[in-house]
Amino acid sequence: xxxxxxxxxASVADAVxxxxxxxxxxxxxxxxxxxxxxxxxxxPSDLVDLSHIEELKGIEVAGSAITIRASTTHYxxxxxxxxxxxxxxxxxxxxxxxxxAVRYKGxxxxxxxxxxxxxxxxxxxxxxxxxxxxxxxxxAADAFFTGLFETALEDGxxxxxxxxxxxxxxxxxxxxxxxxxxxxxxxxxxxGADGIRVAVTGAGDNGVFRSKEIEAALATNFDAxxxxxxxxxxxxxxxxxxxxxxxRANLIVVMxxxxxxxxxx
Amino acid sequence: MSDISLTVNGKRVSGTAxxxxxxxxxxxxxxxxxxxxxxxxxxQCGACVIHVDGKAVKSCTMLxxxxxxxxxxxxxxxxxxxxxxxxxxxxxxxxxLQCGFCTPGMIMTATDMINRHPEGLNEATxxxxxxxxxxxxxxxxxxxKAILAASETxxxxxxxxxx
Numbered sequence: 303x304x305x306x307x308x309x310x311x312a313s314v315a316d317a318v319x320x321x322x323x324x325x326x327x328x329x330x331x332x333x334x335x336x337x338x339x340x341x342x343x344x345x346p347s348d349l350v351d352l353s354h355i356e357e358l359k360g361i362e363v364a365g366s367a368i369t370i371r372a373s374t375t376h377y378x379x380x381x382x383x384x385x386x387x388x389x390x391x392x393x394x395x396x397x398x399x400x401x402x403a404v405r406y407k408g409x410x411x412x413x414x415x416x417x418x419x420x421x422x423x424x425x426x427x428x429x430x431x432x433x434x435x436x437x438x439x440x441x442a443a444d445a446f447f448t449g450l451f452e453t454a455l456e457d458g459x460x461x462x463x464x465x466x467x468x469x470x471x472x473x474x475x476x477x478x479x480x481x482x483x484x485x486x487x488x489x490x491x492x493x494g495a496d497g498i499r500v501a502v503t504g505a506g507d508n509g510v511f512r513s514k515e516i517e518a519a520l521a522t523n524f525d526a527x528x529x530x531x532x533x534x535x536x537x538x539x540x541x542x543x544x545x546x547x548x549x550r551a552n553l554i555v556v557m558x559x560x561x562x563x564x565x566x567x
Numbered sequence: 568m569s570d571i572s573l574t575v576n577g578k579r580v581s582g583t584a585x586x587x588x589x590x591x592x593x594x595x596x597x598x599x600x601x602x603x604x605x606x607x608x609x610x611q612c613g614a615c616v617i618h619v620d621g622k623a624v625k626s627c628t629m630l631x632x633x634x635x636x637x638x639x640x641x642x643x644x645x646x647x648x649x650x651x652x653x654x655x656x657x658x659x660x661x662x663x664l665q666c667g668f669c670t671p672g673m674i675m676t677a678t679d680m681i682n683r684h685p686e687g688l689n690e691a692t693x694x695x696x697x698x699x700x701x702x703x704x705x706x707x708x709x710x711x712k713a714i715l716a717a718s719e720t721x722x723x724x725x726x727x728x729x730x
Contacts, residue, residue, distance in 0.1 A: 303587045303589075304587070305585065305586075305587055306586050306587050307586055308569060308586040308630060308632045308633070329633075332628060332629060332630075332633070333610070333628060336589075336610070336628045336629065336630070337609060337610045337628060339587075340589075340608060340609075340610075340627075341608065341609075349586075349630075351633060353633075377622075400698075400699070401613075401696075401698035401699025401700075402623065402676070402679070402680065402683075402696050402698070402699060403613065403616055403623055403624050403625045403676070403699045404610075404625075404699065406622040406623065406624050407624055407628070407629070483698065
């Protein structure tokens with residue numbers, strides 16, 4: 303790891319000020335950033351640690367209105383009893399991220415700000431039609447995830463919370479890479495007040511995306527059988543040593559079927 | 568450079584280290600606690616798992632300065648004098664180690680896992696929750712047996728305390 307200067311922010315305002323130092327980066331759970339720094343894929347001059355800011359912690363469930371603050375760990379999302387009742391699909395999804403040690407440290411804000419193309423949270427937030435709240439504004443998930451490791455966040459902008467309305471039904475299914483355990487394909491389906499939303503992670507050439515084909519097929523019949531014969535185009539899907547684009551295209555439909563079945567169970 | 572102060576295995580310790588110093592290196596090199604191992608460079612193997620504020624985390628994926636002010640328990644802090652911790656005793660009894668390199672991390676992960684599941688564990692849960700610990704001798708079978716046995720012993724201990 304290259305040399306770095308560490309700063310512990312006491313508040314969001316403090317973090318914004320500290321971010322102006324050199325080529326500073328925000329540090330939340332560090333489960334992606336620290337490994338990237340160890341291999342010198344990332345080399346910020348300064349780190350601004352958000353994990354001691356109290357205003358960034360906690361989950362609020364008010365009926366179907368859910369707020370998860372940015373520094374909430376995957377462990378806390380997975381075990382929150384009110385969230386498990388209001389939106390069990392998201393709590394379960396958090397329980398499937400990484401391993402127990404990663405879930406203790408990794409945060410929802412860190413995950414979405416990083417927007418790894420194989421991360422789980424981007425698919426969940428896109429399918430749940432979530433709103434990403436920052437220190438400056440509110441951004442719809444549809445506009446937030448803009449590409450591989452790219453988001454709509456501007457300089458000096460910090461994710462403070464995520465809000466969404468609990469859907470009537472939802473589920474997440476992922477097919478893991480057997481070695482890295484990241485999603486080769488992960489599909490989050492949600493049946494909300496405004497219809498069906500289906501988001502896919504791990505597969506898109508440009509990161510997380512919604513599958514119009516699957517959403518259309520489920521719009522009139524929210525049943526796994528409605529996806530029989532549905533084809534997802536492979537032309538904008540990733541090909542790597544683990545899976546070809548065609549393989550991923552097929553897997554998206556398979557995972558979507560499983561997710562719909564789980565959501566209806 | 569930053570001043571770092573921690574409670575490690577019940578003792579207050581402090582030192583100065585570069586901000587880029589990983590917690591595992593601070594423990595091993597500044598404090599001489601070499602029971603915590605470094606097995607990979609990619610945060611995957613779990614040989615470096617310790618407890619920070621009661622949670623099992625990878626000390627190779629945390630800066631020492633991040634942990635300043637925390638309460639840390641390493642493998643050296645688990646036994647009560649000459650009496651092995653129930654998880655250590657179960658690893659010995661069930662031959663839950665071969666070369667032993669992954670063992671400190673396995674035991675710290677197992678202790679946390681058992682604490683998190685006071686209702687008891689089954690084989691599938693143990694195997695799923697060992698996701699972040701790799702044994703390159705591939706001796707998982709006896710590790711799983713040892714964790715299940717330790718879970719039973721510790722729940723009996725809790726029952727005795729409650730009685």
